Structure formats: C-alpha cells, structure tokens
Amino acid sequence: MKRDAVKTLLDLVIGASFLTAIYSGCNAKSTSNLPTPIPKPTAVVHYEEQKPKLAFDTYIIDAGHGGKDHGATQLIGLDEKDLTLALATSLKAEIQNKSSSKVVLTRSDDSYISPKERAEIANRYAGKNAYFMSLHVNDINTWEKIFSSSAPSGAFVLYADKLDPFFHLGQTPFNRLQKTGRPILEELAKTGFRIQNGNGKKGFRPTGEVRGDDVYILESIDERLLPGIYELGFIGNSAEVNMLQNTEKIAQAIYKGLAKPQ
Numbered sequence: 001m002k003r004d005a006v007k008t009l010l011d012l013v014i015g016a017s018f019l020t021a022i023y024s025g026c027n028a029k030s031t032s033n034l035p036t037p038i039p040k041p042t043a044v045v046h047y048e049e050q051k052p053k054l055a056f057d058t059y060i061i062d063a064g065h066g067g068k069d070h071g072a073t074q075l076i077g078l079d080e081k082d083l084t085l086a087l088a089t090s091l092k093a094e095i096q097n098k099s100s101s102k103v104v105l106t107r108s109d110d111s112y113i114s115p116k117e118r119a120e121i122a123n124r125y126a127g128k129n130a131y132f133m134s135l136h137v138n139d140i141n142t143w144e145k146i147f148s149s150s151a152p153s154g155a156f157v158l159y160a161d162k163l164d165p166f167f168h169l170g171q172t173p174f175n176r177l178q179k180t181g182r183p184i185l186e187e188l189a190k191t192g193f194r195i196q197n198g199n200g201k202k203g204f205r206p207t208g209e210v211r212g213d214d215v216y217i218l219e220s221i222d223e224r225l226l227p228g229i230y231e232l233g234f235i236g237n238s239a240e241v242n243m244l245q246n247t248e249k250i251a252q253a254i255y256k257g258l259a260k261p262q
C-alpha cells in the first residue's frame with residue numbers, strides 16, 4: 001500500500017472516530033457507553049517498513065576486548081573494554097532504530113571472546129552483504145607515555161591489505177573500504193575528533209602498527225565483510241575519553257557515516 005493510500009485510510013479512521021466523538025457528545029446520556037473506535041495499527045507497520053536501507057543488510061559490531069582482557073586502561077580505572085561495549089550497544093540501537101539493517105554484536109556483556117570466536121561469529125555472515133567493524137580505543141606504550149609531551153589524539157581505521165601492510169587507506173585497492181571508513185571518520189571529525197594520518201593532516205594514517213589480536217582479526221575475517229578496526233581516539237586523552245562517553249553522540253556520528261550513499 002502506498003503512503004498516500006495509508007494516510008487516506010488513516011484519515012478516514014481518525015475522521016470516523018472524530019465523528020463518533022461528536023455524535024457521542026451530542027447524545028451524552030444515551031450513547032456514553034459507546035466504545036471509541038481505535039485506529040488499527042496499519043500505519044505503524046507501514047512506517048517500520050519505510051526505514052532507510054543502508055549499504056549492508058547486516059552490521060557485525062565487535063566491541064574490542066572484554067572480560068579478562070581489559071584492553072587499554074586509564075590511570076583512573078577506566079577500561080577500553082567498557083568504552084567499546086557502551087559504544088557498540090549505542091551503535092546497535094542507533095542502526096536498528098533508524099534503518100532496516102540488522103545488527104549482530106560479538107559480545108553484549110563483559111565477557112571474554114577470543115579473536116578466533118569473534119572471527120567465527122563474523123564469518124557466518126560472509127557473502128550475505130554484511131560489514132564487520134571492530135571498535136577500539138587506542139593507547140601508546142609506556143615509553144611513549146614517559147617521553148611524550150602531549151597526550152596523543154586522533155581516530156583512524158585499520159584494514160588488512162595483503163599487498164602492503166603499511167598501506168595508506170587512500171591507496172588501497174579496495175574502493176568500498178574507502179567509502180565505508182572515510183565517511184565515518186569525516187562524521188567523527190565533526191564531533192571534535194582529530195582524524196589521523198601520517199602527515200598530521202586530516203586524513204588516514206598509513207600504519208604498520210597492527211599487531212597481535214588485531215592482525216588475527218583482520219586476517220581471519222572473510223574479506224567480503226570488509227573488516228575494519230576503528231581506533232576511536234586514545235584512552236590517555238581525557239578530552240577524547242569525554243567525547244567517547246557520550247556514546248549516543250558518537251553512535252549518531254558513525255550512523256551518519258554508514259548512511260552516506262555508497
């Protein structure tokens with residue numbers, strides 16, 4: 001049924017109920033027991049179906065770390081695993097509320113999920129028009145902490161590139177990766193994030209810093225899922241952590257990036 005047709009139907013139902021109300025008002029004594037007609041929920045179902053379609057049918061959102069794996073930690077006791085879970089939960093709500101896409105979380109509580117299990121969960125959706133994004137908050141090593149004069153900052157996306165692990169996103173042969181990561185980072189920049197690249201300019205960082213579990217995730221997840229690791233600022237940077245704790249705002253920014261035409 002077209003929207004106009006539904007609207008007309010709804011108008012008729014509401015009109016009928018309005019007339020009934022007038023009628024019962026005129027005949028208050030004799031008709032006060034008349035039940036008020038309740039419009040059928042046809043319109044609600046209709047508008048649910050009208051939710052915009054994103055580029056992917058399913059988004060697999062991986063909240064980095066969890067359980068015994070705390071990820072990066074701040075001195076005051078804030079853990080990366082808690083920030084990533086809060087962000088993943090908000091992003092799931094945002095995508096499901098605003099679009100017709102489905103969201104799968106690799107974890108929805110503070111439990112430890114091995115990189116192998118994360119890859120297995122993701123790979124079930126390989127070839128089904130799904131996208132995998134792993135959410136993280138970055139850290140620098142102890143020596144960098146001691147010698148750096150200012151808090152590190154910035155967000156970037158890591159992708160596996162089988163040809164060159166030190167690739168620059170702008171040069172990657174995977175066009176769809178650029179289209180997916182770039183709009184998200186551009187929207188995050190509007191919320192105040194600096195977007196890292198190798199030259200300190202707004203852009204994308206060439207990096208060879210992928211290691212450990214990150215390497216496993218990027219190498220083990222089917223490339224049809226275009227796996228990307230989103231490093232959303234640094235845990236040692238209180239301004240960025242403050243921004244990240246407004247999870248709804250960050251989720252809205254990421255959603256806007258996802259919703260941009262592919």
Ligand SMILES: [Zn+2]
Pocket residue numbers: 064065071072080135136137138
């Ligand atoms: Zn991490």
